[in-house]
Amino acid sequence: MKYADEFRDPAKARSLIREIExxxxxxxxxxxxxxxxxxxxxxxxxxxxxxxxxxLVPDSIEFVHGPxxxxxxxxxxxxDDCITIAEQPGVIFTTFGDAMRVPGSRGSLIDAxxxxxxxxxxxxxxxxxxxxxxxxxxxxxxxxxxFETTMxxxxxxxxxxxxxxxxxxxxxxxxxxxxxxxxxLLADPFTMIxxxxxxxxxxxxxxxxxxxxxxxxxxxPFVVSGFEPLDMLQALxxxxxxxxxxxxxxxxxxxxxxxxxxxxxxxxxxxEVYEERESSEWRGLGTIDHSGVRIRAAYADLDAERKFGLxxxxxxxxxxxxxxxxxxxxxxxxxxxxxxxxCTPATPLGALMVSxxxxxxxxxxxxxxxxxxPNHD
Amino acid sequence: MTEPAPRGLRAVGRVRGDTVTMAxxxxxxxxxxxxxDIFLGAFGTGNVDTSEDQARLALDGLQxxxxxxxxxxxxxxxxxxxxxxxxxxxxxxxxxxxxGGAIPIALSCSVxxxxxxxxxxxxxxxxxxxxxADTAGVDIVTGDTKVVGRGAADRIFITTSGIGVIxxxxxLSAENLQPGDAILxxxxxxxxxxxxxAAREDLGLSSGLxxxxxxxxxxxxxxxxAAPNTRAIRDATRGGVAxxxxxxxxxxxxxxxxxxxxxxxxxxxxxxSEILGLDPLYLANEGLFxxxxxxxxxxxxxxxLRKLAGxxxxxxxxxxxxxxxxxxxxxxxxxxxxxVDMLEGDQMPRIC
Numbered sequence: 001m002k003y004a005d006e007f008r009d010p011a012k013a014r015s016l017i018r019e020i021e022x023x024x025x026x027x028x029x030x031x032x033x034x035x036x037x038x039x040x041x042x043x044x045x046x047x048x049x050x051x052x053x054x055x056l057v058p059d060s061i062e063f064v065h066g067p068x069x070x071x072x073x074x075x076x077x078x079x080d081d082c083i084t085i086a087e088q089p090g091v092i093f094t095t096f097g098d099a100m101r102v103p104g105s106r107g108s109l110i111d112a113x114x115x116x117x118x119x120x121x122x123x124x125x126x127x128x129x130x131x132x133x134x135x136x137x138x139x140x141x142x143x144x145x146x147f148e149t150t151m152x153x154x155x156x157x158x159x160x161x162x163x164x165x166x167x168x169x170x171x172x173x174x175x176x177x178x179x180x181x182x183x184x185l186l187a188d189p190f191t192m193i194x195x196x197x198x199x200x201x202x203x204x205x206x207x208x209x210x211x212x213x214x215x216x217x218x219x220x221p222f223v224v225s226g227f228e229p230l231d232m233l234q235a236l237x238x239x240x241x242x243x244x245x246x247x248x249x250x251x252x253x254x255x256x257x258x259x260x261x262x263x264x265x266x267x268x269x270x271x272e273v274y275e276e277r278e279s280s281e282w283r284g285l286g287t288i289d290h291s292g293v294r295i296r297a298a299y300a301d302l303d304a305e306r307k308f309g310l311x312x313x314x315x316x317x318x319x320x321x322x323x324x325x326x327x328x329x330x331x332x333x334x335x336x337x338x339x340x341x342x343c344t345p346a347t348p349l350g351a352l353m354v355s356x357x358x359x360x361x362x363x364x365x366x367x368x369x370x371x372x373x374p375n376h377d
Numbered sequence: 378m379t380e381p382a383p384r385g386l387r388a389v390g391r392v393r394g395d396t397v398t399m400a401x402x403x404x405x406x407x408x409x410x411x412x413x414d415i416f417l418g419a420f421g422t423g424n425v426d427t428s429e430d431q432a433r434l435a436l437d438g439l440q441x442x443x444x445x446x447x448x449x450x451x452x453x454x455x456x457x458x459x460x461x462x463x464x465x466x467x468x469x470x471x472x473x474x475x476x477g478g479a480i481p482i483a484l485s486c487s488v489x490x491x492x493x494x495x496x497x498x499x500x501x502x503x504x505x506x507x508x509x510a511d512t513a514g515v516d517i518v519t520g521d522t523k524v525v526g527r528g529a530a531d532r533i534f535i536t537t538s539g540i541g542v543i544x545x546x547x548x549l550s551a552e553n554l555q556p557g558d559a560i561l562x563x564x565x566x567x568x569x570x571x572x573x574x575a576a577r578e579d580l581g582l583s584s585g586l587x588x589x590x591x592x593x594x595x596x597x598x599x600x601x602x603a604a605p606n607t608r609a610i611r612d613a614t615r616g617g618v619a620x621x622x623x624x625x626x627x628x629x630x631x632x633x634x635x636x637x638x639x640x641x642x643x644x645x646x647x648x649x650s651e652i653l654g655l656d657p658l659y660l661a662n663e664g665l666f667x668x669x670x671x672x673x674x675x676x677x678x679x680x681x682l683r684k685l686a687g688x689x690x691x692x693x694x695x696x697x698x699x700x701x702x703x704x705x706x707x708x709x710x711x712x713x714x715x716x717v718d719m720l721e722g723d724q725m726p727r728i729c
Contacts, residue, residue: 004651010711046654052713123653229711365718 007228008051016233017056023237024058026244034062036192036329037239040178041199042069042355043227049362051229057236064192064329065352065359067181068199070146070174071098072323072351072358073282077313078174079104082143085172085308086117092135093119094128095143098355103348105315125157125171132161132169141304145174148205151293152266155273158295158302170304173295176280178202179210180291186218191328195239197232198224200254205270207262208250215248226254273299281314283351284323323350326359333360340364389413397494402524412522415496419503420486420510420517432518434483434540441545444479446470447538455498455532457576459569459587460663463502466535467509467517468592468663469614475594476610476666478549478601479541481513486520489534492527502533513592515539547601553608554629558697559675561668563596563688564589565641566618570660571649584645589664589687596688597666603681604674612666618694619658619717621667622705630702635695635717637709655724658707658717669697 029035039045045065048054054063067073079102086093086109093109100109100121113119118138122128125142132140144154154171161169178199185191198211203224214222221242225235235253242248252258273296280292295303304310317323321343322336333339333352343349345361352360390410392401400407450466460468467484474481486506490499510517517537572586593612601607613621622633642657650657664687670678675693682688698706705717 004647008710013711049715050709051711052709052715053711055713056711365716 004228007226007230009230012230013056013233016230016237020061020233020237020240021058023240023244024060027240028243029060030192030194033192034060035194036062036064037195037197037236038064038066038193038329039197039225039232040066040068040182041202041227042072042358043201044197044199044225044232045069045359045362047227047229047232049365053229053232057233061236065326065333065362066196067185067282067285067327068147068178068202069352069355069358070150070176071102071355073176073284074099074102074145074174074351075281075283076104076315076317077281079108080106080313080315081305081310082109082172083107083112083117084313085141085304085310086112086119087115088139088308090138091118092131092138092140093117093143094122094131094140095119096123096145097121099143099145101348102351102354105313125154126160129157129161129166129169132166133164136168138168139307140169142169142171143174144171145176147176147178147199147202148270149199149201151175151270151274152205152263155269158273158299159269161302162299167301170302170307171295172304172310173274173293175274176282176292177290179206181282181285181288182211182214184285184288184291185328186214186220188328190330193220193329195221195243196223197235197239198222198250200224200226200231200258203252203254203258203262205263205266208252208258208260211250215250219248221248221251223251224254224258226257272296283317284321284327286324318349321350323352323360326352333363336360389417392496395495395497397490397492397496397499397524399492399524399526402490402522408522415499415503416486416520416522419500419507420520421507432483432485434518439542441547442543444474444477444541444543445538446473447536448473449534449536451531451534452573453531454573454576455502457573457588459572460590461502461505462533462535463504463506464509464590465588465663466537467506467513467515468590470537470539471509471513471515471592471594472612472614472663472666474539474541475592475597476549476612477541477543478547478597478610479543481515481539481541481594483516483518483540484510485536485538486517487522487536487538488520489523489525489530491530491532492524494532499533502535509592513594549607549609551609551611551625551628554625554631554669554697555608555671556631556697556699557672558608558669559672559678559693560622560633560635560695560697561670561675561678561682561691561693562613562618562641562665563593563600563668563682563691564662564665565643565646565690566613566662566665567646567650567657567660568643569614569663570617571646571657573661574653575645575649584649586643586645586649589662591664591687593664593666593687596682596685599681599685599688600668600670600678604668604670604678606671606674607678608669608671610666610668613662615661616720617657617659617661618665618667619656619705620719622717623719625667625669626705627703629697632698632701632703633695633705634698635705635707637707639692639694641690641692659720659724672696 128142223235274293325331352358390413455462569588572588682691
């Protein structure tokens, strides 16, 4: 398949791994632990497991799975808010597929659908808007979530709804931003991360400048990466080369997609529709200042929170959950006390078990802990 | 088979109007017209006495084991590239018979229709059932219709049951797998699931993909002839190839090992899977089986399958190993092994 197979060539992967192995001896290693490289984005976590990258790189390199999966960090209270609105008479509630499985304190949106709410999966926010046009007597609510990657499409949908004066459409905004969260992670003295594989599709929108504090203030290399296995191996090599040369910088492995300055047209739409919230809650990480956005007052008519007079629910994560420690790189998923016992993909407690991009679900699904070595060949 | 009964005095009915109404389920003349015109019209009555409450099938000369199966079909959209709910309802039940080594004999067809379904749609569905039954060499000999109010069903639900005979000496079972056996599939994977997904209007994807929906009897017979010690065959419908392999591995307490680079996959299926973040190993198929054969019969089996329509892409995708028992393990393109587990529920498209 064009534009995919080129980036999955096993021979090229082997040559990148040889370069990684050759560079590693020149890297100053941390005391008493492997080198921790955080892949920020959930899409990266998925690729690591799908292609078995952890097993292909030397043992002294360990991937730490970051907070960049919007479904994984969705707080329980927010799911409850969605269910509250979905259960209002006359509402058609729409959202992306994997958001429907995230458990709140009263189950997930799939459970709400089974109880009678009209909850529908859409592939694009524009689909939700067209449902609104087709059902003028129903209130159609779209649950907008995700990082800057999905913000332009929801912002443009909202602008289109405003332009056409679609009166029965509104959005719940749960968009979050990655940079304040990386700041919070790095400011935490318990965080043990030596370098970053940076998010590709977020950077396609926001550009690369916002990451400069990471090498400047914390001395950590940060390489924006694509999602194919060769992308990630090359990004890892670039991180190691920086370390070997004793420098730290923001570099762009994914230049075929990510322009240095991002996408100004997309940023303009985002800034037109959204403004920073004082703080946002992240599942497993708690409340982080300036880490999310809300719909500006100018578009209050299209803001479901205002339209329904929503009082946001606040629900503490289950006490047994150790999602935060997993996200900070302090624990591996299977070291969490609930992993594989109270918390499985069938009964996810923590959000990291919900999405296929969540680190815990990936560990569980791909059997990282229990896969015996092959005894043939 | 029973002899055709002499026709009664009543004229064969014809439906009036354009759509099914509640009257067509009420037990009166309108219902009789619906059955005569659309169902008997399509399925024929050559082998069936329609004047009795049951089909009567002679047992003369039959030997072996009776196989009996049933399946219900609900699908959105009801017409999709490569098939429709009717073809699916016949192929699904026929395939559940043939993968057990059975020769299909007869099917029943029970439908629940939502009022308002156009007769044109119903005729299209029943014609396609007849065509699929003819291909499979089986008669639809009995049935039932019910009509429900708007919203109580989604256009049409079909239940088919099937009986067949497994000839003496055949013993295909998920419990028969042995280390060393070869894992074969007859076709490229995931086409039904991908075609149906692409056909849903809200997706806005255009592709040349067709559902692989087809009866598998001829392929199974050719396989059993070429590889007489075949251990087990199962059609990989909902849950896809991954689910069948997991069922096999658990039943026989063995490990199924497959190679990612051997999986035959059409580029369109890969494309849709990449876009939506789905794994084709879990996509539904309606004309694909997984067969476990002794390693020394694998080449003969593949050669026999490749000569037939629907078997051109037959491939060896892996083999059975002793451990880890009950597991399916895939060697990725990069050489790493990963577990291919059962899904908890539906695959959900990823956000980004």
